[in-house]
Amino acid sequence: MAPPRDAFPKFPKWLVIGTLVVFAGGWLVGIAASYYALRHEPKESRLDTKLAGVDQPDAAKQPTTGAIAPSPASTETPCWNTYGRTSGRTSDGGNLDHGVPKMLTWQMRVGLMEFPPSYCDGVLYVNSQGGHTTAIDAARKRVIWRRVTAKTYDSTPAISGARIFVASYQPGDIQALDRRTGRSLWKLRAGGGVESSPVVVDGIVYAASSDRRVYALDEATGRVVWAFRAGAAIKDSPSVVNGLVYFGDYAGEVFALHAKTGKVKWKRSFGGIRGDRIYSSVAVEGGRAYFGTVRGKLYALRAATGSTVWEESIAGYVYATPAVSGGTVVFANYPGSVYGFDSRTGRRLWSRNVGGSISGSPTIIGKLAYVSTLSTKRTFALSLKTGRIGWQTKGGKYVTGIATDRAIYLSLGSVLSRWTTASSEARYGRPGSRNRVGAAAAEKTAFG
Numbered sequence: 001m002a003p004p005r006d007a008f009p010k011f012p013k014w015l016v017i018g019t020l021v022v023f024a025g026g027w028l029v030g031i032a033a034s035y036y037a038l039r040h041e042p043k044e045s046r047l048d049t050k051l052a053g054v055d056q057p058d059a060a061k062q063p064t065t066g067a068i069a070p071s072p073a074s075t076e077t078p079c080w081n082t083y084g085r086t087s088g089r090t091s092d093g094g095n096l097d098h099g100v101p102k103m104l105t106w107q108m109r110v111g112l113m114e115f116p117p118s119y120c121d122g123v124l125y126v127n128s129q130g131g132h133t134t135a136i137d138a139a140r141k142r143v144i145w146r147r148v149t150a151k152t153y154d155s156t157p158a159i160s161g162a163r164i165f166v167a168s169y170q171p172g173d174i175q176a177l178d179r180r181t182g183r184s185l186w187k188l189r190a191g192g193g194v195e196s197s198p199v200v201v202d203g204i205v206y207a208a209s210s211d212r213r214v215y216a217l218d219e220a221t222g223r224v225v226w227a228f229r230a231g232a233a234i235k236d237s238p239s240v241v242n243g244l245v246y247f248g249d250y251a252g253e254v255f256a257l258h259a260k261t262g263k264v265k266w267k268r269s270f271g272g273i274r275g276d277r278i279y280s281s282v283a284v285e286g287g288r289a290y291f292g293t294v295r296g297k298l299y300a301l302r303a304a305t306g307s308t309v310w311e312e313s314i315a316g317y318v319y320a321t322p323a324v325s326g327g328t329v330v331f332a333n334y335p336g337s338v339y340g341f342d343s344r345t346g347r348r349l350w351s352r353n354v355g356g357s358i359s360g361s362p363t364i365i366g367k368l369a370y371v372s373t374l375s376t377k378r379t380f381a382l383s384l385k386t387g388r389i390g391w392q393t394k395g396g397k398y399v400t401g402i403a404t405d406r407a408i409y410l411s412l413g414s415v416l417s418r419w420t421t422a423s424s425e426a427r428y429g430r431p432g433s434r435n436r437v438g439a440a441a442a443e444k445t446a447f448g
Contacts (some may be wrong), residue, residue, distance in 0.1 A: 042231025042251035042269065047262050048213060049227075053191035057222040060186035063162035063178045076138060076404035079120035083156035083197035084321065084361075085402070088284035089239045091363045093403045094325035098366035100381055100391035101408055101419035105431040106141040110134055113411040114398040115156040115197060116363070118164070123179070124409065125164050126416060127153035133166055135182060138407075138418070145182040149175065155237070156399075160200040160219060167194040167207045174198060174207050174215065176222060186222035190215065197237040201259065208234035208247055216245075216262060226262035230255060236281040236321070239289075241303065246289055248278030254291065256306060266306035270297065281321040281361075283329070286343065290329050292318030298331055300346060310346030314339060321361040323369060328384055330369045332358040338371055340387055350387030354380050360398035365408055366421075372396030372412075379410060 084091045111128025117136075118125050123144065124136040131151045135144040150168030157177075158165040163185060167174045172194055175187035192211030199206050204225060205217040210233040216225040232251035239246040244265055245257040252271015257264055270276055270293060277294040284290075288309055289301045294317050300309040316335035323330045329343040336356050340349040356373025363370045368381040368390065379396035380389055395412030402409050406428055408419045420431060 042249070042253055042271075043212070045228070045230045045253070045255070045264075045267070047226060048229040051224060051227060053211065054213075054224070054227070055189035056224060057186040057188055060176070060221045061178075061183070063185060064180040064183075065162065076119075076122065076406045078404065079159065080118055080402040080404070081120060081159040082118060082199045083115055083158075083237055083399075084239075084281070084283070086285075087199050087201050087240045089199075089237060089281045089321055090283050090285045090325065091321070091323035091361060092285070092325040093363065093365040094367070094384075096365055096403045096405060097423050098368070098403060098408060098421045099423055100368065100421065101393075101410075102422050102425065103420045103431060105407070105418045105420055107412075107415050107417040108136065108141060109414055110136075110416050112397070112414045113416070114154045114360070116399050116401045116411045117409060117416065118157050118159050119402055119404065119409070120159045124416070125157040125159065125179075126411075127155055127157060127166060128414075129153055131168070131170075133157065133164075133177065133182065135179070136416070138404075138409075141418070147177075147182040149177065149182075149184070154195045155197040158198040158200050158205070160205075163219065165198040165200060165205050165207075165219075167196055167198050169193040169195055172209065172211075174205065174217065174222075176205075176219070188215070188217060188222050188224070192233070195235050199238065199240055201240040204259070206238045206240055206245055206259075208236065208238055210234065212249070214238055214245065214247055214257070214262070216259070228255075228257055228262045228264075232277075235279045239282050239284045241284040244303070246282040246284055246303070248280065248282060248291055250277045250279075252276040252278055252293065254278065254282065254289070254301070254306070256289075256303070268301065268306045270299070279319045283322045283324050285324040288343065290322045290324060290343070292320070292322065292331055292333075294318065296333060298322075298341070298346075300329070300343070309344075312341065312346055312348070319359045320371075323362040323364045325364040325384065330362045330364065330384070332362050332371050334358060336373060336375075338362065338369065338382055338387065340369075340384065349385075352382055352387040352389065354378070354382075354389070360400065363400045363402070365401075365403045366423075370400040370410070372398060372400045374398070377413060379412060 134146040151170035176185040190209040192209045196208040230249040232249040298312045316333040320332045356376030381391040
């Protein structure tokens with residue numbers, strides 16, 4: 001016997017349609033999540049001997065001999081040869097005795113800089129996003145040479161001897177330039193964009209690409225010594241310490257490779273099916289390797305083995321490479337907060353929000369940590385001890401700058417600027433009136 005027509009409850013049409021929409025939406029979200037997870041599962045990682053899609057240089061030119069700069073060599077020291085200053089990418093200028101910037105002595109519009117310049121022997125070398133590489137006489141604020149060497153740069157030049165090394169996002173190459181003239185000496189075309197800043201250790205140039213490769217190139221010829229292909233695109237800049245090369249990839253993996261051979265020493269996975277990614281470079285100091293992930297996880301690993309020393313979580317993406325100095329590691333996240341942690345134990349020492357998103361890495365100069373904000377375009381100096389904001393100025397966007405014993409060089413968006421401090425003026429005198437711009441651009445707040 002059939003049930004009566006009113007035996008089952010009647011539901012409003014809108015409720016039935018809504019239920020179906022929710023069900024279909026959940027089904028589509030599940031498919032999308034599975035697709036995303038599969039795309040971010042790491043592929044096989046191995047030494048790459050075939051080098052498909054890579055165009056190696058046939059021959060290399062020799063660099064010009066003689067003085068690097070046409071003016072007498074500056075007495076400013078030390079050199080800041082690579083992004084992060086050290087081959088461990090620690091951005092540690094803690095030994096440079098500077099307080100807050102006091103006097104803006106010169107500024108120069110060079111084009112938008114995502115990464116700061118390098119410096120040695122009185123000359124600053126800077127890449128702009130528009131594809132220019134410029135050599136600047138630091139003492140005289142004078143362009144020595146300027147060349148179009150790429151379409152797009154997201155990196156800092158590396159200095160070694162009579163050469164500098166630049167790596168481009170577009171067209172995706174790594175090349176050696178003559179330090180004195182800017183002339184191209186050799187060029188390797190990678191299989192993808194290179195956001196990595198090169199580093200040179202023992203005659204080998206190391207850089208990474210979105211083609212999943214880390215390249216080790218002969219400094220003089222540009223020929224591939226070895227290439228290692230990771231499980232996903234590599235956005236960070238390799239660190240080289242104690243014979244090991246450290247980097248992370250977009251599948252959430254971290255590797256330590258033998259610098260001479262490219263063979264794997266150890267490997268850790270922090271992503272995979274969970275979809276985490278690593279944009280931060282790995283800062284290596286004191287036997288520990290520090291980095292952050294896009295999901296806001298912070299790690300300190302034993303550099304020799306890859307085992308975890310400590311880990312913490314903060315809210316928001318972490319794109320910036322941490323800076324390490326004097327027992328403190330400084331992290332910054334995209335929502336605009338800066339954190340100081342005890343580098344040995346992971347204990348949080350302080351945190352400070354600066355009111356603007358941060359994608360560029362902190363730099364430590366003296367006892368201050370410098371950061372710039374992407375959204376509000378300001379630059380801040382925070383106490384390494386307390387996190388208090390002690391100085392700020394208009395301008396800035398990405399990675400902040402570098403320093404010598406006499407000056408601080410800040411990348412304020414498209415403007416490269418030189419600042420003295422009270423301590424540098426006490427030792428070396430105030431800048432001459434010809435070079436002095438003034439302190440009006442700075443807005444100071446006292447440390448508590």
